[in-house]
Amino acid sequence: MLNKVIYDIILRMRESDLVDNKKINDKIIQEKIRKVDGAMAQEGMPLTKDIKKRLYNCIIGKSTTEMERKKIIEKYRGIYG
Numbered sequence: 001m002l003n004k005v006i007y008d009i010i011l012r013m014r015e016s017d018l019v020d021n022k023k024i025n026d027k028i029i030q031e032k033i034r035k036v037d038g039a040m041a042q043e044g045m046p047l048t049k050d051i052k053k054r055l056y057n058c059i060i061g062k063s064t065t066e067m068e069r070k071k072i073i074e075k076y077r078g079i080y081g
Helices: 002-020 028-040 049-060 066-081
Strands: none
Touching: 002 028, 002 049, 002 066, 028 049, 049 066
16 A cells, blocks of 8 residues: 555656656656655655665656556565465
8 A cells, every 4th residue: 555655656746747848857856756755754664775766667667656566466465375
């Protein structure tokens, strides 16, 4: 559930930026990830390097939130059955 919320926030940010500007600056992307990480850290759930990388890939269009959700679900189904 938590990952879905994070990915949805990033996806909305990505879509709003793409309307205004086709090329998103890496500095802006890193700042967005830092903001999400800061908000999650306040709740005692800072983002891992892996999650930050997944978010980055979603923002730049290398992956999608749907693809990342599937990967996470498959990973934990394999672990927990």
